[in-house]
Amino acid sequence: MVNVTKLGLSLLLSTAVSFAHADNIILKEKTNLMLNGKTIGFSPILTPVNVLKTSKDKTSIKIKGYRLENYPQMVVRDMARGELYAEFEDEDIATKSFKVIKKYEDDYGEIWHEVEGSFSIASKQIAKEPSKLYLNAKKTYERTCSMCHHLPASTAYTVNQWPQQIESMMEQAPLDAPTKSLIVKYLQQNAMDAK
Numbered sequence: 001m002v003n004v005t006k007l008g009l010s011l012l013l014s015t016a017v018s019f020a021h022a023d024n025i026i027l028k029e030k031t032n033l034m035l036n037g038k039t040i041g042f043s044p045i046l047t048p049v050n051v052l053k054t055s056k057d058k059t060s061i062k063i064k065g066y067r068l069e070n071y072p073q074m075v076v077r078d079m080a081r082g083e084l085y086a087e088f089e090d091e092d093i094a095t096k097s098f099k100v101i102k103k104y105e106d107d108y109g110e111i112w113h114e115v116e117g118s119f120s121i122a123s124k125q126i127a128k129e130p131s132k133l134y135l136n137a138k139k140t141y142e143r144t145c146s147m148c149h150h151l152p153a154s155t156a157y158t159v160n161q162w163p164q165q166i167e168s169m170m171e172q173a174p175l176d177a178p179t180k181s182l183i184v185k186y187l188q189q190n191a192m193d194a195k
């Protein structure tokens with residue numbers, strides 16, 4: 001009897017784990033974040049978020065990340081890796097939209113907040129085929145950045161270095177905003193310190 005109960009429990013646990021995985025999704029494109037029916041900010045393409053509840057039109061999501069106390073408008077992956085997860089125009093709204101879980105001080109004496117917030121997005125912004133989206137990001141990067149020189153390895157720079165590297169290419173290789181954002185996110189998610 002005891003064994004049967006144990007088996008039942010472990011089955012239950014493994015089901016719970018697979019559900020938790022299914023809840024992690026990525027955004028298909030730049031996505032408006034809504035709160036009480038108002039757009040208050042956005043998350044870039046390829047940003048990972050948790051789904052709380054979904055319907056045909058609207059999905060409520062949770063975003064977890066870190067922000068500087070002095071600059072709450074930007075929420076990034078963590079204190080060492082500034083991959084953008086969410087950005088807001090209004091400092092006040094940004095501050096109020098997230099719950100502070102914990103505060104940290106970094107090596108430079110800057111105060112960081114570990115935060116999480118829930119927002120509503122259009123359900124069509126969720127990538128239905130994430131592997132296709134990643135493959136497209138990889139191809140876009142390879143095509144765009146190998147025209148004048150060898151394709152740099154994504155691991156040649158850190159998450160925080162890549163945006164500057166792309167910025168320095170803009171004069172020679174101007175990119176439209178969506179392509180630039182896609183390449184920056186792709187490189188940051190595959191950077192030297194991404195894993």
Ligand code: HEC
Pocket residue numbers: 144145146147148149152165166168169172173183
């Ligand atoms: C139109 C030609 C051209 C394209 C397209 C181009 N680059 Fe470059 N890239 C250059 C040139 C020229 C240099 C060397 C001179 C310099 O650093 O500005 C360079 C240098 C670099 C370097 C080395 C910088 C260093 O400090 O040594 C990196 C990294 C780089 N490119 C990344 C990229 C990425 C990422 C893309 C795609 C978004 C890209 N490049 C697209 C012309 C280009």
